[in-house]
Amino acid sequence: MATTATHYPHLFTPGRIGELEVENRILKSPQSTATANADGTVSARTVEHYKRLGQGGIGLVMMEYSFIDSDASKAIHNQLGNAHREHTPGLGWVVDEVHATGARIGLQIAHGGRQKFLGTAPIKSATDSSWSDVEGQYGVVPTPMTVDEIDAVVAAFGDAAARAHAARFDIVEVHAGHGYLITNFLSPHTNWREDEYGGSFDNRARLLLRIVDDIRAKVPREFPLSIRLSVTDYEPDGIPIEETVELCRRLEARGVDVLHCSGGHHAGMEWEVSPWYQVRTPHRWGWEKIKAAVSIPVIASGSIVSPETAEEILASGSADFVSLGRPMLADPDWARKAKLGRALEITPCIRCNDGCLHRGLNKGRSVGCSVNPSVAEEGRFPVTTAETSKVVAVIGGGPAGLHAAAVLHDRGHGVTLYEPGELGGLLNHAQGSTVKQDLAALARHLVHEVTRRDIPIVTRAADAQTITSGHFDAAVVATGALAESPRFPIGGSVPVITAAQIRSADAPRGRVVIVGGGLQGCEAALRISESAAAAGDPTTVTILEANDGLLAGDEVFTDVERLPLFLDAAGVSVRCGHTVVGIDDEGLHVETADAAETIAADTVVLALGRQRPDSDLADELEAAGIEVRVIGSARQPGRVFDAMHTAFFAARSL
Known part of the structure; x- marks a missing residue:
């Protein structure tokens, strides 16, 4: 076993999950890559990706979610499969390649439930509660599962875990969070069944507990079992933390070896894959309540992007392991560089959700990364010495x-x-x-x-x-x-600056009006509001946008869907359908569809895009x-x- 590193000593202290020894406390979170073949079998791209992660010095690589049956569990294009013996040889190939790097590897098993991105019938869930994105795009509504179908899914999870053991994975993980099938049963937000699987907490927890029992009956006790769960789905009528804590107590009693704590679901993506404007480690409050209630290890997950943050989580006793998803896409050598004390060499995840989701999985492609063009193409795009030096x-x-x-x-x-x-x-x-x-x-x-x-x-x-x-x-x-030049006259003495000129230390105060409601204008509004709040200065921020809505261009979906909520929470006033026709000492002269007005300002910020x-x-x-x-x-x-x-x-x- 490796010795403790001088840099970030808690990160690089060996850990244990059940009978499994792990070289350090760093996990790669399971993330879909969509690199498998169409039938779910492993491709060479899949192998290269996970091999590269193993080479980066990580303790445990958790492989992406794999579908467990041929009925309705497959959620996304080119998803990894673990539904048949035909999937096992390829999975074993990945295991051998990752083991050869010195890392441990686990497999996540899952059922898509109502979050079936493919949008093809059947979509099966606890009830007919629909995820609006799927229903709006494909018109397919979930079918409530019968008891016989529930029995079949329980057995499918157990069989999938047995196949993971046969492929020689070091650990298997059940995905019971993020809005997939098991969460559809756990959450009152999506479960209004009136049988033994709905209503009370005991009934809503029944599916997961039966799955755990079936897995424990089909794999050796020394084979570690992890449960990935959301501390809450962050819905007002959703999963309360008190229920999650009690669920974790029951999972431990049934033989679960580790709890992998995240949060949110796909209808609230600002929690599940928290974007740049969301706080880091948003689920810490939840996993700490769980850790206080159980004796098995707890894995912290969600926007843990830097070694300093990860080290502090472990050093404080907040969690026993840290799980990094997008940061490992950004730099597979994250762990190796941290161990060597070279944190500035880590290519940081910027939580933009652009390469991985917006231009990646959401477009029907494989996963990508804004700051790492080689991700999921590790075998094709290495940086090699040029034939001729220039x-x-x-x-x-x-x-x-x-x-x-x-x-x-x-x-x-x-x-x-x-x-x-x-x-x-x-x-x-x-x-x-x-x-x-x-x-x-x-x-x-x-x-x-x-x-x-x-x-x-x-x-x-x-x-x-x-x-x-x-x-x-x-x-x-x-x-x-x-910067794009304004198409209106500017006169008078009111200061007019561009969004790129704003720094937190000297951000404008007073009545600030931003012209342009694209990403540049929205993020400038957040920065100005943040700076003013920190300084205690009374400042009002108003965005004027000529279009009928903010972020009208090809912006990242998490920005389009959720950034306006954060602007509202910051007190930013948004006026869409407002076209600026001139600026002078009186203020900004604005036209709408049926009126004209003048808006006073102490500073005008232009956020008109670039030429x-x-x-x-x-x-x-x-x-x-x-x-x-x-x-x-x-x-x-x-x-x-x-x-x-x-x-x-x-x-x-x-």
Whole structure:
């Protein structure tokens, strides 16, 4: 067994789950990758992904949820299967590859219940309580399960656990949270049955307890059993924490070895996959109540993104293990780097839900990651040494330029970075803001990755003459895009600034009016409100948006669905259908569909998006015979995903 590490000693103290010894206290949370074959069998991509996670120094890799039968348990496209013996050989392949890295590995077994993303009938649940996303898209409503169907599902869970044992997994986990089938029974929000599986807590808990009994009858006692559960579903008429605590006591008495505590369900995604504007570790209050009531280990889960947070959770006795999902997608070497005391080298999860969900699983693709373009493609997109070393200029020190410079250096190229201003570019607006702490962490990381490689940084702007006279073989243009110019006159003495200029330390006060209700305007409103509240300054923030709703572009779904609720909680006033036609000393002159008004302001913040960039610099360089790549917003204004991905693939192409 490994010795305790000097850095983050509690994280790297060996742990035990039942009879299973784990090298450290870090788990990879189960997350669907949609890399399995259509029939649920393991693919080479699946193997490469989990092998790479094992290589990162993690103690226990919990493999993604697997469907348990061929009836209604499969929830998502290309989901991993564990419904038949035909699934076992591939699962064993993954086990062997992960064991070869020195890590332990577990398998999660699950039934989709009403959260059947596929939207195909039958959808089976406790009742006909429907998840609106599925019903609205596919028109399919859940069918309440009969007692015979419940009996069959209980047996299917037990058989799936037995197959996991046969495949030589180290632990099996039942998914009893996040709004899937078992939660549909546990929660009064979705369970209004009138038989022995509905009504009282005893009845609503019956399905899960029967599943545990069936598993314990079908696998050896020394084979550890974990239950993943939501401390609550965060519904007003949902699961109270008192019931969850009592459920955990009963699970321990029935032979469960560890409790994996998360929260929320898919109708409340701000709790299940908490986005950037949600607090970190939102379920801590719940898992601590559970830990106080049981003697078996408790795994903490939910927005544990940094080693410092993880260490504090363990050191304080809040939990016995920590479980990281999205952070391990962002950087599979999270554990190894933390153990070596190189936390700034960890590529941080920014909790954007863009690559993993919005542009990934939600689009019918495999899982992705905004800050790790190689995720789920580990075998195809490694960073390797280039066949020919080149001298490359990177023009621009924003996120795209910084990432490109680091990858180019790692490929063996000679890199010089040109940036006349502050390294970090538009990410620097996040510094000092709690609500943007994840993005601020990414900025610090990207700057650190360039400086630790000793990449030369020239603190002046680079034009075509600079590059053509510098004997460069290639240039990467990462100059970003300018803010969109207002299409209305601006006069008078009221200060007018852009959202990117706002820093927490000197955020505007008084009557602040933001023009533009896209992501830039909404996040600026949150930052200003947060800063004013922390300082105790009376400040009102108003967003004016010409469209009928906020976030009208192709924004991330968790932002569209839930960010307005956080704006409302912060006291931000939102006025949609308001078009600004001018600004002067009287304020902002605004037109609506049937009226005109003037809104007084002490500061006006423009959040109008960014202009489509011109290609003059790239064209001049190409005309001079220099190989050129245009990346990030210099190519097309976008989000962090676009900056990091275009940078990575451009660097791989040189």
